[in-house]
Amino acid sequence: MNTAMHIMSIQHQLVLAIGKDSDLKKMLHQFLRLCCLSLNSTNCHVFLVQDKNKNPVHQKSKDSSVKLGHYLSFPMKKHGLLASHNQPLANIVNAFFTDNLVIDVIEYESSLYHLFKIGDFGVLAIERKQQLGEAIRNALTPVLKKLATSSIASINHRSLVLEIKTRKQIEEKISYQASHDFLTGLFNRMEMQQRIAKAIDNCAQQANTGAILLINLDKFKNINDVMGYHVGDKVLRQVANRLRNTVRNLATVARFDGHEFIVLLKGLPVNPLEIKSIINGVIADIVFAIEIPLELSEGRFSVSCFIGYEVFNDTNKSVQDVLKNASIAMYEAFKKGKNKALAYNSNMSVQLNEHITYTQEIKQALKNNNFELHYQPQYDHLKNIVGAEALLRWNNPLRGYESPGIYIPIAEESDLIIQIGSYVLKQACADIKKLEQLDLPDSFKQISINISAKQLAKHNFVQTIISAVEESQISPSRLKIEITESMMMGDIELSIESLEKLHRFGVECAIDDFGTGYSSLAYLKRLPATLLKIDRYFVTDIHKDKSNTAIAGMIIELAKSLNMTVIAEGVEKKEELDCLVQLGCYHYQGYYFSHPIVFDKLQMAIKLKANKIAM
Amino acid sequence: MSPASIIKFTNSPSLDELSKAIKSVIEDGANGILLLTCINNAYDAKKINGMLVACSLPLCGGIFPKIIYQGKNYTQGAIVIGLMIEPEIVNYSMINKSDPDLKHYIHTKSEKIESYQDFIIISDALCSKSENFIDHFYDFMGSGVTTIGGGAGSLDDANNPVIFTNQGLVRGITQVIALPCPINNSIGHGWELLDGPYLVTSSEGHFVYSLNYKPTFDIYKEIIQSRSSTPLCADFFDTFAKNHPLGIISLDGEILVRDPIQTNGSYLECVGNVPVNSMVYLLQSSQEKMIDASKEVAQNLLQQGPLNTLLLFDCISRDFFMGDSINDELEAIQHPFPNTCLVGAMAIGEIANTPCGSIRLLNKSTVLGSF
Numbered sequence: 001m002n003t004a005m006h007i008m009s010i011q012h013q014l015v016l017a018i019g020k021d022s023d024l025k026k027m028l029h030q031f032l033r034l035c036c037l038s039l040n041s042t043n044c045h046v047f048l049v050q051d052k053n054k055n056p057v058h059q060k061s062k063d064s065s066v067k068l069g070h071y072l073s074f075p076m077k078k079h080g081l082l083a084s085h086n087q088p089l090a091n092i093v094n095a096f097f098t099d100n101l102v103i104d105v106i107e108y109e110s111s112l113y114h115l116f117k118i119g120d121f122g123v124l125a126i127e128r129k130q131q132l133g134e135a136i137r138n139a140l141t142p143v144l145k146k147l148a149t150s151s152i153a154s155i156n157h158r159s160l161v162l163e164i165k166t167r168k169q170i171e172e173k174i175s176y177q178a179s180h181d182f183l184t185g186l187f188n189r190m191e192m193q194q195r196i197a198k199a200i201d202n203c204a205q206q207a208n209t210g211a212i213l214l215i216n217l218d219k220f221k222n223i224n225d226v227m228g229y230h231v232g233d234k235v236l237r238q239v240a241n242r243l244r245n246t247v248r249n250l251a252t253v254a255r256f257d258g259h260e261f262i263v264l265l266k267g268l269p270v271n272p273l274e275i276k277s278i279i280n281g282v283i284a285d286i287v288f289a290i291e292i293p294l295e296l297s298e299g300r301f302s303v304s305c306f307i308g309y310e311v312f313n314d315t316n317k318s319v320q321d322v323l324k325n326a327s328i329a330m331y332e333a334f335k336k337g338k339n340k341a342l343a344y345n346s347n348m349s350v351q352l353n354e355h356i357t358y359t360q361e362i363k364q365a366l367k368n369n370n371f372e373l374h375y376q377p378q379y380d381h382l383k384n385i386v387g388a389e390a391l392l393r394w395n396n397p398l399r400g401y402e403s404p405g406i407y408i409p410i411a412e413e414s415d416l417i418i419q420i421g422s423y424v425l426k427q428a429c430a431d432i433k434k435l436e437q438l439d440l441p442d443s444f445k446q447i448s449i450n451i452s453a454k455q456l457a458k459h460n461f462v463q464t465i466i467s468a469v470e471e472s473q474i475s476p477s478r479l480k481i482e483i484t485e486s487m488m489m490g491d492i493e494l495s496i497e498s499l500e501k502l503h504r505f506g507v508e509c510a511i512d513d514f515g516t517g518y519s520s521l522a523y524l525k526r527l528p529a530t531l532l533k534i535d536r537y538f539v540t541d542i543h544k545d546k547s548n549t550a551i552a553g554m555i556i557e558l559a560k561s562l563n564m565t566v567i568a569e570g571v572e573k574k575e576e577l578d579c580l581v582q583l584g585c586y587h588y589q590g591y592y593f594s595h596p597i598v599f600d601k602l603q604m605a606i607k608l609k610a611n612k613i614a615m
Numbered sequence: 616m617s618p619a620s621i622i623k624f625t626n627s628p629s630l631d632e633l634s635k636a637i638k639s640v641i642e643d644g645a646n647g648i649l650l651l652t653c654i655n656n657a658y659d660a661k662k663i664n665g666m667l668v669a670c671s672l673p674l675c676g677g678i679f680p681k682i683i684y685q686g687k688n689y690t691q692g693a694i695v696i697g698l699m700i701e702p703e704i705v706n707y708s709m710i711n712k713s714d715p716d717l718k719h720y721i722h723t724k725s726e727k728i729e730s731y732q733d734f735i736i737i738s739d740a741l742c743s744k745s746e747n748f749i750d751h752f753y754d755f756m757g758s759g760v761t762t763i764g765g766g767a768g769s770l771d772d773a774n775n776p777v778i779f780t781n782q783g784l785v786r787g788i789t790q791v792i793a794l795p796c797p798i799n800n801s802i803g804h805g806w807e808l809l810d811g812p813y814l815v816t817s818s819e820g821h822f823v824y825s826l827n828y829k830p831t832f833d834i835y836k837e838i839i840q841s842r843s844s845t846p847l848c849a850d851f852f853d854t855f856a857k858n859h860p861l862g863i864i865s866l867d868g869e870i871l872v873r874d875p876i877q878t879n880g881s882y883l884e885c886v887g888n889v890p891v892n893s894m895v896y897l898l899q900s901s902q903e904k905m906i907d908a909s910k911e912v913a914q915n916l917l918q919q920g921p922l923n924t925l926l927l928f929d930c931i932s933r934d935f936f937m938g939d940s941i942n943d944e945l946e947a948i949q950h951p952f953p954n955t956c957l958v959g960a961m962a963i964g965e966i967a968n969t970p971c972g973s974i975r976l977l978n979k980s981t982v983l984g985s986f
Contacts, residue, residue: 081757
C-alpha cells in the first residue's frame, strides 16, 4: 500500500470538508464525520472557547484560566452517553489546552484521545482504539490550520449574519409597529388609510367595488370609567380578536381610534343590491360577534356597537372622503340607537353641514350677546312669588327666538354648553344682585338655574359656582341649581360630593324633572337637595289622569319624608292646581301663573307683590 | 442472554405456509416476529398485507433474493423467527430528506429506541439514501452499539415493496429492530488488493466518475486488460465486475468493498458511496479465500460467547461469484455451531458496525450475528 498517497488522500478528504459550509456547526459536522470515516476513529469531538451564550469565539483570551466548552461530536454519543456530558473528556481537553501543547495523545479508559489544537481557541479530539502513526498526525497539522482559518471565517460570518438578522428583526419590528396597533395587534389607522387608498385605485382598475365599515363600541367609556383602563384594554383586545375572526379572509380590520374599528371590504361586485346583501351579511356577523358577552377575570361585560359604512367604486372619492362619510353614517347610526348600521347618503352630509353651521351660529350668538335670560316665576298656594327659574332664550337676529329644544342638545354635543352655562350663571348672579337691591318680600327665596351634565362633571364645577357667587357679592342662598336625575348617574359619588360642598357654601340644589329619570331612592336620600320638581308630564291633566295623580301623590309624600320641598312644573289649569293642593303640593310653576318673562318684568312683578304685602 | 428464538422454515412459496408458520410461533409464545422470505415467492400483495395487518405481535423483516437455513440457501420459501424477547421496531420512511431534516427526523422518530444498544437493520436496497440514513443513525445512536443487517429487495430492479411491517409490506424504508438483549457480530469478506491505489478524482454518492483524472471505466478496463492474455470483449464488465470489486482501505488496513454493478461506459456505479479524494484499489479473491474468510467470521463469533440465534446476512454477489460453492461457505459458517440453526438471507448490501464502531454499508461481505 502506498502510505504517502493514502495520507495525502486523507488530508485532501478532510481539507475538502473544511469550508464547504459557511455555518460552523454544519462545516464541523461534515469534518468530524469524515474524520471518523477516514481515520477509523470511534468518536471525534470539537471543543471551543465560547461566550456566555455558548456561541463560539475565536479571539485569544487574555484569561489563561478560560475553559473550552464541548461544541460538537460525531457521533453524538458513546455507549449511550452524550459526549457533551462526558466530563472526563472535557477535563482531558482542557488540561491539554491549558498546557499550550499543539498535539498530544492521551490514553483514558481503553481509548486513545488524539488531541490537536485548533488555532488558539479550540481543540479537536480524535478517539481511536489504536494510536495514529506519527506521519498521519503530522499530516493533520496543515489540516488543523485550515480548520482554524475556516472556523474563524465561519464565526465571523455567523456574527455578521446574527447582526444582519438582528437588524432585520429590528427593522421588521419597527415596520410592524408602524403599521399595527400596539394594543390589539390589528392594523393601525395609518396602515388602513394606505390600504383604503390602494383599494380605491384597484376598484378603478378592476371595475369592482369596495366598502369601509366604521364600528364604534357603544358606551365603552363606562367600562373604562367604572372598571379602569386595564379592563377597557382587555375588552378592546377581545373585540379586536372577534372582529379579526369574523371577517377572516373576507376583509381587513384595523383599530381606527380609541374604541373605533374599521373594516375594509375589497373586490365587491358592482351591482348595488349584491353589495348591500354582502355588507349586511358582514354587519350581521360583526354585531353578533360583538354582542356575545365578554368573559374577563374582572367579570362579564356586554358591549354593543353602531356602524356606519361607505361604498366606493372609483377614484372620485379620496381616502379622507370615504372615511368622513363612514364617520357621518356612524354618527347617524349612533343617534338611532345600539346595534344600528347605516350606509352613508348625501342627505347626512347636508344635515351635518346644517348642524355645523348651527353650531357656528351658537358660538356667534355667545360672542354677540344674543342670549338672554328669561325667568318663570314660581308661586306658593297663597300666590306669593317664592322664586323663579332662569330660562335661556336665544334671540336670533334672523330667525327670532329659537326653541331651546333645538339648540341646547346641539350645544350639549360640544363644549358650547359649558360656555352657555357660564353665561347663565354669571347673568343669573348679576340679576340676583339687582334683586337683592330691591326690598324683596320674605316669601321670595331664590333664582334657580339649570346645570348641564357636562358642567356637573367638570372638575372645577363647585369652584366656578362659588366664584360666581362671590364675585357678584350675592347671598349664596339666593341661587339654586337644578339638576336632573339622570345627570347624576354618570358618577353619583362625585355628584354627591360636589352638591354637598355647594350645600355647605349655601347654594341649594333642586332635582328637576323628577319622576322621569331612573333615580335610585337610596341615592336620593344621600343628595343634599332641598327641592323636588314634579315633571310636567305628571302634572298635565292631573285632575283627569288617575295614574298621574297617584305618581304625583307619591312624589309629594316622598319629598315630605325626605324633608324636601316639592314644586309642580307646567301648571296650566285651575283644576290642576286644585288637585295639587289637595295632594299637599304648595309650590307651582307654569302658565297658569306666569309665562317666562324678561328680568325687568320679573322685578316689576316682585315689586308689585311686595307692595301688595306692604299695603 | 436471550432465550432461543422459535424458528419455522418452509421451502414453499405458499402464503398459507407462511401464515401457518406465523400462527405456530405465536402459539409457542413468541413476543415478536422476524420474517425472511424469498422474492420468488411472489406473494399476493393484498393477501399478504391483510395477514400482516392482522398480526397481533410486533412484526418485521424483509424479502430477499435468497434465504439461508441450516447451511443451505433457497430461492423460495420463508423463515419465521419467533423472537422470545419483545423487539422495538421503528420504520423510517422519510429517509430521502435533506441532512438537517433527516437529523431532526431521526431524533424525533428514535425516541423509543434511544436507550437500546443492539439493532438489526433491514433496508430497502433500492433506496439510494439508505447509506446516508445509516450515517445519521450512527451519529444519533453513537459508538458502542452493535448492528447487523442487510438490504432487502430484488435484483431485477423491480420496485416492489420488500419490508414487512405491521402496516403491511412497504417500500423505500429502513427498518430498525431494537433488541433488548446483546447482539454479537462478526464480519469478513476474503477480498485482497490486486492493483492500486487510485485516487478518486470525481464521484458523487454511488457513482465513481473518474480515477486519477480519467474515466473510471477506462481505468478499470485497462487494469483488467493488463492482466488478461486475450483482448476483452465488449461485455467484459458483466463477466469481470463480480470478480474485481473496488476497495477503500482504512488506516488500520481494513478493506471496505464497493461492488461495481453497472456502467455507462464512463462511470461505474457501486453499491455504496465512494468519497471523492479517497484511495481505491482493485480487489480480487477466490472461492477458497472467501470460504476461509467466512470460517474466520464464524470462529470469531464463536469466541464472543454463548449464542441462541444465529442470523447471517451474506452478500448475494458472493453467491454469483461462488456459484454452487456458496453452500460450502454456508456450511463452513454453520459448522462451528452444530446445535444452533443458522438462518439468514442473501442480501443486497450488508450492514454492520466495523471494528472501530461505526455502522457501515458493506458489499460482498458476510455479516454474522448472534443474540
